[in-house]
Amino acid sequence: MTDTSDPDGESAGPDAGDADGDTKAGSGEPVVDAAEVEHVAELARVRLAEEETETFADQFAEILEYFEALDEVPDLDREEELVNVMRADEVEAGLAQEEALANAAETEDGFFKGPKVS
Amino acid sequence: MSTRTASEERAVVIGLEVHVQLETDTKVFCGCSTEPADDEEPNTRTCPTCLGLPGALPVLNEAAVEAAVKIGKALDADIPETTTFHRKNYYYPDLPKNFQLTQYDAPICADGELEVSVDGERRTIGITRAHLEEDPGSIQHAGGSIESATHTLVNYNRAGTPLMEVVTEPDFRSPAETRAFLAKLEEVLEYLGVFDATRDGSLRVDANVSLVDADEVTEDGSVPEAVLADANRAEVKNISSHKGAEKALAYEITRQRNVLRRGREIEQETRHWDEGRGVTVSMRSKEAEKDYRYFREADLPALEVSDWKDRIPIPELPDARRERFRTEYGLDDEAASKLTSTKEVADFFEDVAGEYDPELAATWVADNLLGELNYREMEITDVTDRLDEFTRLVELVDAGELTVKNAEEVVLREMLDEGEDPESVIEREGLGKAESDEVETAVEAAIEENPDAVADYHDGDEGAINFLVGQVMQATGGSADPGQVNGLLRERLDG
Ligand SMILES: [Zn+2]
Numbered sequence: 001m002t003d004t005s006d007p008d009g010e011s012a013g014p015d016a017g018d019a020d021g022d023t024k025a026g027s028g029e030p031v032v033d034a035a036e037v038e039h040v041a042e043l044a045r046v047r048l049a050e051e052e053t054e055t056f057a058d059q060f061a062e063i064l065e066y067f068e069a070l071d072e073v074p075d076l077d078r079e080e081e082l083v084n085v086m087r088a089d090e091v092e093a094g095l096a097q098e099e100a101l102a103n104a105a106e107t108e109d110g111f112f113k114g115p116k117v118s
Numbered sequence: 119m120s121t122r123t124a125s126e127e128r129a130v131v132i133g134l135e136v137h138v139q140l141e142t143d144t145k146v147f148c149g150c151s152t153e154p155a156d157d158e159e160p161n162t163r164t165c166p167t168c169l170g171l172p173g174a175l176p177v178l179n180e181a182a183v184e185a186a187v188k189i190g191k192a193l194d195a196d197i198p199e200t201t202t203f204h205r206k207n208y209y210y211p212d213l214p215k216n217f218q219l220t221q222y223d224a225p226i227c228a229d230g231e232l233e234v235s236v237d238g239e240r241r242t243i244g245i246t247r248a249h250l251e252e253d254p255g256s257i258q259h260a261g262g263s264i265e266s267a268t269h270t271l272v273n274y275n276r277a278g279t280p281l282m283e284v285v286t287e288p289d290f291r292s293p294a295e296t297r298a299f300l301a302k303l304e305e306v307l308e309y310l311g312v313f314d315a316t317r318d319g320s321l322r323v324d325a326n327v328s329l330v331d332a333d334e335v336t337e338d339g340s341v342p343e344a345v346l347a348d349a350n351r352a353e354v355k356n357i358s359s360h361k362g363a364e365k366a367l368a369y370e371i372t373r374q375r376n377v378l379r380r381g382r383e384i385e386q387e388t389r390h391w392d393e394g395r396g397v398t399v400s401m402r403s404k405e406a407e408k409d410y411r412y413f414r415e416a417d418l419p420a421l422e423v424s425d426w427k428d429r430i431p432i433p434e435l436p437d438a439r440r441e442r443f444r445t446e447y448g449l450d451d452e453a454a455s456k457l458t459s460t461k462e463v464a465d466f467f468e469d470v471a472g473e474y475d476p477e478l479a480a481t482w483v484a485d486n487l488l489g490e491l492n493y494r495e496m497e498i499t500d501v502t503d504r505l506d507e508f509t510r511l512v513e514l515v516d517a518g519e520l521t522v523k524n525a526e527e528v529v530l531r532e533m534l535d536e537g538e539d540p541e542s543v544i545e546r547e548g549l550g551k552a553e554s555d556e557v558e559t560a561v562e563a564a565i566e567e568n569p570d571a572v573a574d575y576h577d578g579d580e581g582a583i584n585f586l587v588g589q590v591m592q593a594t595g596g597s598a599d600p601g602q603v604n605g606l607l608r609e610r611l612d613g
Contacts, residue, residue: 013158016310028515043409045209082419084201089142089181092149094165100274108260111271114211115261 007033127332133288139320140185146280147176158318160273168278170215182280185312187426195230197424203415212254225249244287253279293367300360323357350384366391447476456484511540560593
């Protein structure tokens with residue numbers, strides 16, 4: 001399955017280099033409510049009980065607060081960003097099939113084997 | 119809420135997202151080969167990077183960037199000063215990292231166009247953007263259909279293959295236009311040498327389809343954005359050829375018209391084109407819920423390659439070449455189109471035309487070779503390594519050592535059917551032109567044995583000469599040159 005981006009939403013995308021804007025960085029009060037936790041859990045295919053949702057909402061809020069410490073970091077001179085780091089189009093030795101599958105919990109006929117998905 | 123009635127006329131609006139596989143030796147972010155694995159053995163084209171193992175870092179393949187710049191040039195697109203990569207997060211086993219490396223707000227190509235011809239009408243299709251990304255791996259729903267499967271088997275050989283996603287403006291007004299566009303895009307990409315249409319899965323298309331009030335379509339054929347935003351659209355996935363696109367979209371448009379005719383609303387949803395059954399099927403709406411939480415890929419520095427546009431040359435593109443063939447070789451539209459249908463055909467024609475008469479070359483390549491290949495459902499790419507044999511065949515005809523008729527009807531066909539070279543077909547079939555004394559003997563005999571025809575000729579009956587030529591041809595088993603025979607007969611009869 002090849003999922004594709006939604007071109008409509010992209011013209012108004014975030015500034016390059018800006019991280020995910022959901023945490024409202026700098027507002028001081030990142031709000032994480034139960035609905036947001038459920039949404040994130042859904043995207044990550046994690047099933048949460050109702051009381052867990054509440055617990056996680058509190059914990060998320062707490063964790064995000066830690067990031068506010070970054071607001072205190074003074075502006076520093078930094079190295080210039082790298083650009084145009086590329087490699088030549090030359091084949092390099094990869095992994096043998098057994099090596100590739102070595103960490104898999106289950107395999108079948110050279111494939112990684114997992115639970116059904118749809 | 120819509121208050122439209124079923125009787126109102128509706129116009130079709132289609133936009134495409136086309137994924138093409140770039141022809142590089144290695145994957146886009148690692149050095150794994152993109153060649154199909156031996157015996158299609160799964161998971162034999164992987165490394166820590168494309169398996170998403172901890173600590174592995176992606177490094178961009180320069181050849182993929184060059185290909186993207188070439189595509190940008192061919193589509194008359196901008197290559198921005200800076201272009202960056204993002205992670206597109208979604209949770210599915212075809213992605214070992216749980217995200218796909220792609221481009222988001224700074225794609226490598228923006229704002230281009232491609233001109234296509236549909237039923238003789240020129241149409242310019244806007245290209246919103248084109249960006250580089252990695253292909254996911256392949257998954258099999260094992261033990262049943264996608265619904266009844268018991269487990270999933272995953273093969274990451276494809277994972278990390280370089281793709282270019284070309285996103286068009288919603289400029290298409292019919293399925294036929296999308297087909298023409300895709301054929302043209304493939305043609306251009308093959309000319310650029312960045313794409314191989316014969317590779318399995320090298321072209322994949324998603325199409326956004328909606329119906330709007332025909333009255334809303336403006337004079338120049340465009341549809342106001344507000345109208346488009348208002349129209350519910352279906353995204354049709356899993357289209358894998360230009361013919362498939364036309365079929366899938368024709369089906370989807372009929373389906374949407376029928377829904378509206380029954381007084382219902384079109385649902386905004388993702389649908390799957392089932393090629394075998396010839397229908398589009400709704401994917402559960404949950405899947406369509408998109409929240410990819412894009413963020414900048416910190417492991418891939420930005421690209422600044424806008425000046426590559428001047429540095430990287432691209433070959434003459436099909437439209438320009440077609441025009442040149444018309445003027446330089448004096449070909450008509452049909453021959454020029456046929457001879458530029460692929461870069462291989464055009465290159466071969468120019469090779470032959472450089473050595474022999476261009477008109478002869480055009481007939482041989484466009485009519486005889488392509489015609490016979492087409493009849494056998496073959497392409498010129500199926501005989502790439504035998505093109506010198508066809509050149510020798512043209513040479514034999516040009517030198518008068520083989521009749522046109524024998525070359526076309528016997529030698530060429532045997533070459534294609536039996537895989538023989540022209541010389542062995544000629545020898546086996548005894549088609550070498552008759553020795554000249556054999557022809558002379560046959561001419562003498564025809565004159566001696568047919569006094570009535572000779573008398574008719576002397577009485578001014580031009581048809582009589584044809585009869586005599588026929589006699590000579592018969593006597594020589596068709597190996598004589600009719601023009602030469604005609605000359606010899608006249609010489610004898612008039613002398
Ligand atoms: Zn790899």
